[in-house]
Amino acid sequence: MVVTVAATGPGTDAEPVSSTFFASRYVRDPLPRYRMPDRSIPREAAFQIINDELMLDGNPRLNLASFVTTWMEPECDKLIMGSINKNYVDMDEYPVTTELQNRCVNMIAHLFNAPIKEDETAVGVGTVGSSEAIMLAGLAFKRKWQNRRKEQGKSYDKPNIVTGANVQVCWEKFARYFEVELKEVKLSEGYYVMDPVKAVEMVDENTICVAAILGSTLTGEFEDVKLLNDLLTKKNKETGLDVPIHVDAASGGFIAPFLYPELEWDFRLPLVKSINVSGHKYGLVYAGVGWVIWRSKEDLPEELIFHINYLGTDQPTFTLNFSKGSSQIIAQYYQLIRLGFEGYKNIMQNCKANAAVLREGVAATGRFDILSKETGVPLVAFSLKDSNHFSVFDISENLRRFGWIVPAYTMPADAEHVAVLRVVIREDFSRSLSERLVNDIQKILRELDARATHAVRVSSATAAQSDDGVVAKKSVLEIEREVAARWRNAVNKKTGPC
Template sequence: MALSRAQTSSGESLISSTFASRYVRTALPRFRMPEQSIPKDAAYQIINDELMLDGNPRLNLASFVTTWMEPECDKLIQDSVNKNYVDMDEYPVTTEFQNRCVNMIAHLFNAPIGEDETAVGVGTVGSSEAIMLAGLAFKRKWQNKMKAEGKPHDKPNIVTGANVQVCWEKFARYFEVELKEVKLREGYYVMDPEKAVELVDENTICVAAILGSTLNGEFEDVKRLNDLLVAKNAETGWDTPIHVDAASGGFIAPFIYPELEWDFRLPLVKSINVSGHKYGLVYAGVGWVIWRNKEDLPDELIFHINYLGADQPTFTLNFSKGSSQIIAQYYQLIRLGFEATRTSCKIAGTTQRCSGRESRRWATFTWCPRTRACRSWPSPSRTRPTTRCSRWSRACAASAGLFRHTQCPPTPSTSPSCVWSSVRTSAAAWPSASSPTSRRSWWRWTRMPRSMGITSM
């Protein structure tokens, strides 16, 4: 190990580098800026040595983020790493690239725009920011409607499944929106459209459907949800819309399931978000949010700045951000095109099916394949293991679904309901199905409390 940590008599934590000691004779304070500068070689050596303790990004199969791009795109990223995207007057071509990406993705999602029209959307630092922006648009539009009708507008709510990503909970808490969650049940780990519509009331700003659940990659039935909401809106006179969280599935469905109706072909789908750094094949972090038309994004949410002279409309949660990911997304869209992107999706599907076959070799797990998903993960079998411990953990490997043994205390579980917790692993950690395990090595699973949305059948 190249790094060692020293503790002073006063209790101050220091960092000392073995290999950088030829440049630096004294240890560096860990939590304070050092008084003196150090040579650039020493700074690089110290940081590089400590970074060796990080995992290898190429072996990180658990977080669904792109970890490799072509050298040509790497060079474009490096050449633009010092460009601040918000300076649109300084970097008009980068702005043009974002507009092209928005329009390409809008057409991919079947937005009702003509060939000469411009799509409504924006690039973000990821799907979390995109969801915040879409949620704010829904909230403001609902408030304007309720004010015009002379009705209370202080208790908005949003309907989602209990399987939503944490960014939806953040949106609800940060922007004071009640979150109504449709509880899941064993064997059905996505939002039930019928139960979701039952929770809709006059104060519902939208219903959020997921195309690629965080738990198992499954696509929720957006068309069924749309049809049920159309009927309820006609019955009640409401106009409850739908947002599709396509962070994972947005760059999968158009290429693998083109006949699947989940996007702007459905009349109540008003906005869609997608992550460019997942199956958009770009390094973290870039995301996109697309609106159906201009009327779905209230004008009062758009700010106009003129710091550099010209008027610049902006709708983001932050101000400054890098341009490199926007440029990288444009590179991937024009470099791969529809055909190569579809091939990439098919390869991911092949990996998914291969991992499914391999996981069936363990009797502890029951494979629950879905007809349409961006990835599939196994579910725990009802058959309890013979060991004293019946806690299990899924070490998800994106579309690969790899697993490893983990140590856990011999505490029995009392409920069959569970949700998987993500653990990083690699192919090298994948145990043989026939290999014996030690007495203290078990598969572990983490039980989700009922209060978080899981219910038993």
């Protein structure tokens, strides 16, 4: 057990320090929290101190906020640990790891129906998640647009990207870091993805690409990339523009090919020039790996590729991160050959089935509107039908008492008034866990209902005691909040803070 105490005494500024009971057989002096200790400590003590603090973290398997993989087979864990000391970028020293990355790129490109000739290899690269992949794809679009504008003798200082307001924050980061205007199609109640019609209307001569989302983080819904391609093709033809499409398939790229093979969203559509996907989401690898694939070599400007030789051989590289581990790339290759198309399909079908169980259970309470679609990422997003007495944030907070981490959030503009709970169904989230979660939600609803009823009674009693029969000082909502606060304090005294 780690206990934080304040250092006191002459010459101190009450600097926070950490002390541990278990490690006291090795260490008697408290350790500073924000600077290195002056002396070394035994490895057993360092392990115990850190391990004890980590016990206070949430359980990753019950973190239903995250799309990121939290379980892999033991054999893959061994491969990861066996390669954890390899720096992937040193391709001359680790040629097999480089070959495995190239195999992954080609497998994923074929999965996305890239037009690859028999004597060619796919164009793509492994990245540190989809965030880096999006940065690289965005930079390629920006450079191609700039080159084209220069050839035409036109200005090239005001590039923009058109996308929906439901995009992940990494798109906003790209726009800010690389000075690209982000033109967002606003959402509306009941429609929480980008409207292709409105998106194409916003396209102009400065648009470097339109970004579509295959699996919105808000509701899991797939955007209509086929309609976007058709509308944009028509506009390009009418205006003489040449605006392409990027598909952010971070969540849906390893789902659609297995569950919805007839859905046209990938390189089957002519305007789709690049696609990113997160290997650490439904690619079934631990956090830290993403992929970006280009339709052809022409879609990745050569001037963005760097050639280095100080590690022993000529190495072309196009990444934002130079040093990175090899483990996740090896883990991705393991999953691709271990599971194959059949294995991925079985897992995605099972996730979809478990999502249906949860969706039915939540709907059966009669208290929620289901906002997520059955076609899309296997998740369940739902909002309260009546939020007068408590909110989805109250439900989210109380679920932590049972170990569940379920996010509550408001929708982006112009649907900020809609507040949502979202449960992501991953491979390790079983049907029994779905049923258990529904039971815990029902318990919380009963408790919150009881608190709200008690608050109304208190309010009525206060009103009866007033001269004019009106509560003058406190509203019902204020009283409810006070009752809720007292109730939380009582729970924390019994069980400790969540």
